[in-house]
Amino acid sequence: EAGVTQFPSHSVIEKGQTVTLRCDPISGHDNLYWYRRVMGKEIKFLLHFVKESKQDESGMPNNRFLAERTGGTYSTLKVQPAELEDSGVYFCASSQSAGGIAEQFFGPGTRLTVL
Amino acid sequence: SNSVKQTGQITVSEGASVTMNCTYTSTGYPTLFWYVEYPSKPLQLLQRETMENSKNFGGGNIKDKNSPIVKYSVQVSDSAVYYCLLCGGSNYKLTFGKGTLLTVNP
Structure with a gap:
């Protein structure tokens, strides 16, 4: 069974540009999570989808970040316009059930560098 | 509010046993994961x-509870970063610790 995949694995862009990250969860997983790890800091929760609905987006840093999950399958996270402080590793995870006790399966992450 | 604290770094020799701590505070019957x-x-x-x-799970609100992970007879290949992830609160807030970097020397 394929795991959670993320694309691209690395992205280098200039300040002010737009970047779109993609996450494909494990097939059949309704719950999809986005996290990010900024250099030297802990991994922080960004948002949680249940199917195509945003269950919790309290971790989104500002309105330059837009997450979508059309059709309840893959998800995209767009950063527009990117700023230097957006550099970091963006992780996606999925789980079969929510409610907090289900194991989340993580993707390998996308390393974003904003110059 | 929820919080998670972990020891930053641990260095041991092969064959040793190591305990990595994760101390957390949470509301609402939390679940604690180690990754x-x-x-x-x-x-x-x-x-x-x-x-x-x-x-030892008291249920309800938890304050400064330690939920360690123990690894016995560690190998060089166990060198990694070990994270705690807390899911707590009535709305299942997700909070990571900063991680413990375990280095096992041969």
């Missing part, structure tokens, strides 16, 4: 502690 991150690999689940599988 490991090997270089260039996705985070993998090591263990999970819920109300159901912990004898």
Whole structure:
């Protein structure tokens, strides 16, 4: 069974540009999570989808970040316009059930560098 | 509010036993996960502690509870970053610790 995949694995862009990250969860997983790890800091929760609905987006840093999950399958996270402080590793995870006790399966992450 | 604290770094020799602590504060019957991150690999689940599988789980609000993970007879290949992930509160807030970098020397 394929795991959670993320694309691209690395992205280098200039300040002010737009970047779109993609996450494909494990097939059949309704719950999809986005996290990010900024250099030297802990991994922080960004948002949680249940199917195509945003269950919790309290971790989104500002309105330059837009997450979508059309059709309840893959998800995209767009950063527009990117700023230097957006550099970091963006992780996606999925789980079969929510409610907090289900194991989340993580993707390998996308390393974003904003110059 | 929820919080998670972990020891930053631990260095041991092969064959040693090591305890990595995770001290957390939470509301609402939390679940505590341990994940490991090997270089260039996705985070993998090591263990999970819920109300159901912990004898020490008091339920309800938790303050400064330690939920350690113990590894016996560690090998160089166990070198990795070990993370705690807390899911707590009435709305299942997700909070990671900063991770413990375990270095095992041959």
